[in-house]
Amino acid sequence: MTWFKNRQTAFAFFKLAFQGNSDDILRSCCVAVHLLTVEGMRFLAQDVLSWVIGNIELRRSGDLVEFMWRGHHEYESDFSALDSLMRAFVKAEMGSQALEMVGRMRDVGTRPSLSAVTDLIKLLLGVGDYGSVWKLFRDMLSKGPVPTNYIYNVMVHGFCRKGFVGTGESLLHVMSKFRCEPDVFAYNILINAYCIKGRTLDAMSWVHFMVERGVKPSIFTFSTVINGFCKEGNTIEARKLFDGIQEMGAFPTTIMYNALMDGYVKAREITQANMLYEEMRNKGIAPDCVTFNILVSGQYKYGREKDGDRLLRDLSMSGLLPDCSSSDIWVAGLCWAGRLNQATELLQEILEKGMPPSVVAFNSIIAAYSKVGFDSKAFETYNIMVKYGLTPSSSTCASLLIGLSRTCKLQEAKKLMDKMIEKGLSVNKVAFTVLLDGYFKAGDTVGAQSLWEQMEVIGLAPDAVAYSAFIDGLSKAGFVEEAYD
Structure with a gap:
């Protein structure tokens, strides 16, 4: 494997050469991981370990850990062996096993790396294991590694994505107690979350708050709020902010012009959109x-x-x-x-x-x-x-799903969605909402509820439109109490 010119080729060779999951094969794989680590090829070693973990039965993951641990001192330190295992479990999306590796690190007197803990927190937030997130976070505060701004931002983003904007807000408030001050990225995450929820006035309050705290808003900050107002049909407030950003030390960009222009078009104010385009040209801002x-x-x-x-x-x-x-x-x-x-x-x-x-x-x-x-x-x-x-975009997927759902080809639509998720392609809320509505119209309430749960599993927070479709569908199907909940 060390003879190949790049990591991808070496990894492909490994997958071809190592077949089966007997004890001898697993031991050999562990030795390969140790040797690759000694050669300074840690990333390839982690690729190998995560692939092995993903291709054995869950009950055998404990055997693999013991094979890795036995005799590891001949090749690498306690931290190195456990760090590789922890990262491999995270990559294989096995959060509880990764947490066990954190525990073993504490037991042998070492502590996990900040980057590995960050990846683990992302995984736990994605699957909704919030109890483990908070326990891991408390351990970091008392035992290390000390949380950085990036860790806080990851947590704020993770909770906001799941719809827990209040939790994200609380995290932002407590950062300063632990020697971290919220940066523009933290504020932008929260501002974007409020805009997604249709609470753009609250988002605007946070813009004023961050300015008071001496944090300069970015282009993304203003574009997000302008877009939020426009989605609510409030082009007047959007224009006010657009005209007032120069007072905050910023100048309108193409992205901001596009956001406001799109708002005017959706509000059927085509004349205003055309005037904005002319203004953009006159100021020398390239469309x-x-x-x-x-x-x-x-x-x-x-x-x-x-x-x-x-x-x-x-x-x-x-x-x-x-x-x-x-x-x-x-x-x-x-x-x-x-x-x-x-x-x-x-x-x-x-x-x-x-x-x-x-x-x-x-x-x-x-x-x-x-x-x-x-x-x-x-x-x-x-x-x-x-x-x-x-590479197909989320818009590609949404368009195809709209067509299939309108013609009641729901099975084909679901297969297409699953295939795109499996390939790691972006599937947006529009696609889920269209298919959700299609299931209800076809009288398949079970299919609709299953789809709703799938949104949560992949970490896609429903927006107001998705909630409306789900509530409407449940009500019409006779599940009024569930709709009320």
């Missing part, structure tokens, strides 16, 4: 692909095709965007105008010319086909996208 996608889609969506065509022409002549981005906008514009055949032909031309394809263009066509119920065409476009080596 990007997102800017034009927002504007063009808005023009077509609300029946202003002439304005949409004009904007596309201006864009193609202005040279503001590189060719690939202009192509994305043209494809999106044609999709919004309902000219799907032309959009598909344009994408085909782009590919034939050898221009680098973009996820944006593919997503536009997939979304449009799914919206009108042409599932086969949507999947055909999806397969071409994968063929060109592009």
Whole structure:
């Protein structure tokens, strides 16, 4: 394994060479881990150990630990052996076994590394084992390693993701008692969580609070709050903040303009969106692909095709965007105008010319086909996208699921979602909510409840729309008490 040029090849060779799970095989694997560690190849050693752990029965994990521990002094220290085991269990998502390794470290007079504990906390938060998180955190305060800002941020983020914003807020308040001061990242996590919950005024209070504490808001801070106000339909407050950020020492960026512009379009205030675009141009702030996608889609969506065509022409002549981005906008514009055949032909031309394809263009066509119920065409476009080596985004998945759910192909939709989760692809709340609604409409309450539980398992906190869909579905199915709860 040490002869191979890179870690991935060496690991692939190991998986090919070591088959079976007899005691002799497990002992040999442990020796390999020790030797790789001695050679300074700790990451490869951890890859090997986590793979072995993931491929043996749970009851045999204890045997593996003992095989690793016996004779480890010939190769490495107590800390090194237990650290490798702890990290391997975390990678295999076996939180309780990783916690046991922390306990053994304490017993032999050593302590876990900060990075390993951070990974373990992330895992425990993800599976909802909050009791173990708090116990581990208390042990850190009394026995080390001392929590840093990053640890606090991880915990604040983990609890906020699960919907426990109050817990995240409490953590932020107590940081200073343990010699850590909240940074802009900690505040941004909390501000974003309040915006997701539809409590943007509370988020704005935290912006004022962080300024009072001498922490300068970032571009992300302002963009998040502006976007939050816009999602609530409160474009007036969004504009107030947009106009007032210069007083706080910041200047509007393309991202902020896009957030407010999107809010105007969704509120059907197209004229305001166009004026904002002109203001952006006059101030010398360069628009990007997102800017034009927002504007063009808005023009077509609300029946202003002439304005949409004009904007596309201006864009193609202005040279503001590189060719690939202009192509994305043209494809999106044609999709919004309902000219799907032309959009598909344009994408085909782009590919034939050898221009680098973009996820944006593919997503536009997939979304449009799914919206009108042409599932086969949507999947055909999806397969071409994968063929060109592009990674599907959460929008891709949501669009495909919308199409399948609307045509009541719920089994296919669920298989697609599971496949994407298995591959580590991003599946957003929209996708879950669409499928959830589909289950209820088909009368499959059990399937809907199972999906709801799956959201919790993978650490995806439901938003107000998802809760509304779930409550509505339970009520109509006769489960009024569950809906009330």
